[in-house]
Amino acid sequence: MEALFCIGCGAQIQTQEKDQAGYTPQSALEKGLETNEVYCQRCFRLRHYNEITDVHISDDAFLKLLHEVGDSHALVVNVVDIFDFNGSVIPGLPRFVSGNDVLLVGNKADILPKSVKAAKVKQWLKERAHEEGLRPVDVLLTSAQNHYAIKELIERIEELRKSRDVYVVGVTNVGKSTLINAIIREITGNKDVITTSRFPGTTLDKIEIPLDDGSYIFDTPGIIHRHQMAHYLSGKALKYISPKKEIKPKTYQLNPEQTLFLGGLGRFDFISGEKQGFTAYFDNNLQLHRTKSRGADAFYDKHVGGLLTPPDKKELEDFPQLVKHEFTLKEKTDVVFSGLGWIRVKGPARIAAWAPQGVAVVTRKALI
Numbered sequence: 167m168e169a170l171f172c173i174g175c176g177a178q179i180q181t182q183e184k185d186q187a188g189y190t191p192q193s194a195l196e197k198g199l200e201t202n203e204v205y206c207q208r209c210f211r212l213r214h215y216n217e218i219t220d221v222h223i224s225d226d227a228f229l230k231l232l233h234e235v236g237d238s239h240a241l242v243v244n245v246v247d248i249f250d251f252n253g254s255v256i257p258g259l260p261r262f263v264s265g266n267d268v269l270l271v272g273n274k275a276d277i278l279p280k281s282v283k284a285a286k287v288k289q290w291l292k293e294r295a296h297e298e299g300l301r302p303v304d305v306l307l308t309s310a311q312n313h314y315a316i317k318e319l320i321e322r323i324e325e326l327r328k329s330r331d332v333y334v335v336g337v338t339n340v341g342k343s344t345l346i347n348a349i350i351r352e353i354t355g356n357k358d359v360i361t362t363s364r365f366p367g368t369t370l371d372k373i374e375i376p377l378d379d380g381s382y383i384f385d386t387p388g389i390i391h392r393h394q395m396a397h398y399l400s401g402k403a404l405k406y407i408s409p410k411k412e413i414k415p416k417t418y419q420l421n422p423e424q425t426l427f428l429g430g431l432g433r434f435d436f437i438s439g440e441k442q443g444f445t446a447y448f449d450n451n452l453q454l455h456r457t458k459s460r461g462a463d464a465f466y467d468k469h470v471g472g473l474l475t476p477p478d479k480k481e482l483e484d485f486p487q488l489v490k491h492e493f494t495l496k497e498k499t500d501v502v503f504s505g506l507g508w509i510r511v512k513g514p515a516r517i518a519a520w521a522p523q524g525v526a527v528v529t530r531k532a533l534i
């Protein structure tokens with residue numbers, strides 16, 4: 167029999183090993199073949215019950231795919247999450263794409279505050295890309311979720327690909343599959359063909375979508391960065407790091423030696439400087455708590471999993487300790503908790519940002 171692949175995640179369909187990628191019960195396979203729509207059991211569960219089955223995906227497979235991109239003559243669409251640019255960077259991508267054109271797509275435009283101008287974000291993305299050694303031929307902003315700028319994206323891809331294949335690449339959870347679903351829906355009317363979810367590592371292998379002229383658009387699995395918050399959270403807490411709506415920034419006037427807890431996921435200390443406003447950009451559901459820095463350690467130990475949640479009591483078992491990162495900031499700077507959000511500091515100020523061990527904290531030129 168010819169190899170079959172799950173149209174939801176790209177894994178090769180098999181009926182033998184229950185805990186391996188692509189497993190499909192024989193009866194489901196036969197049913198799927200009748201309608202020409204074969205989904206594996208993992209996709210079935212994700213699509214109908216929003217339940218994840220863990221399967222192992224190796225970084226090797228991801229590297230192999232990047233080499234394949236380098237060896238082909240194609241347009242590369244690099245999707246990044248504008249809410250988490252640092253977490254979206256694929257190390258070494260400029261080297262892998264070699265001579266191929268790159269179109270940079272900043273997805274999840276819907277969660278940026280409306281007051282932010284698209285042109286400014288595009289310019290900001292271009293500068294950040296250049297810092298990473300990437301020279302995209304163009305930058306677009308989309309919302310795959312709200313179907314925003316999808317027509318524009320399709321037109322731009324058509325112009326740039328010049329009859330070549332298109333590889334859609336990016337780290338996990340930036341919305342590659344949601345974006346391709348939006349493209350498919352725009353062109354054919356079919357909805358949600360590819361499986362998407364808030365869990366990292368949804369797409370398991372390359373998925374081929376044929377185009378009119380015999381070339382393909384490829385969805386690809388995203389690498390999972392260990393320094394992203396998503397790596398350390400399970401089901402419920404993941405909601406807080408994948409905002410679905412426009413973020414409402416909250417400004418806190420802080421005196422030195424005051425602390426903000428970001429639920430139980432992080433902590434921000436204003437160490438020294440003049441009293442000033444700090445603007446927090448996080449999922450609207452994440453509760454921020456202000457306390458005195460003195461005693462904040464004990465406050466955290468007492469309340470994490472309760473008042474300071476997520477993580478909840480159950481998730482707390484495997485949740486890493488918070489680690490402190492100190493910065494002296496002279497001008498307007500974003501302090502980014504990788505994959506969670508950021509706090510804009512006006513400066514000058516000395517601050518400390520605490521994140522779970524392994525999760526990166528970086529500073530960058532303020533986006534807003």
Ligand SMILES: Nc1nc2c(ncn2[C@@H]2O[C@H](COP(=O)(O)OP(=O)(O)OP(=O)(O)O)[C@@H](O)[C@H]2O)c(=O)[nH]1
Nearest residue numbers: 309310311339340341342343344363367368369388
């Ligand atoms: N707010 C918002 N969320 C989005 C958007 N696009 C995707 N998402 C959400 O982001 C999460 C990840 O989406 P996917 O399309 O599965 O991401 P992916 O890049 O294919 O991830 P992998 O397959 O793991 O590499 C899901 O919860 C989506 O609903 C968007 O435009 N706006």
Ligand SMILES: [Mg+2]
Nearest residue numbers: 342343368369
């Ligand atoms: Mg995907």
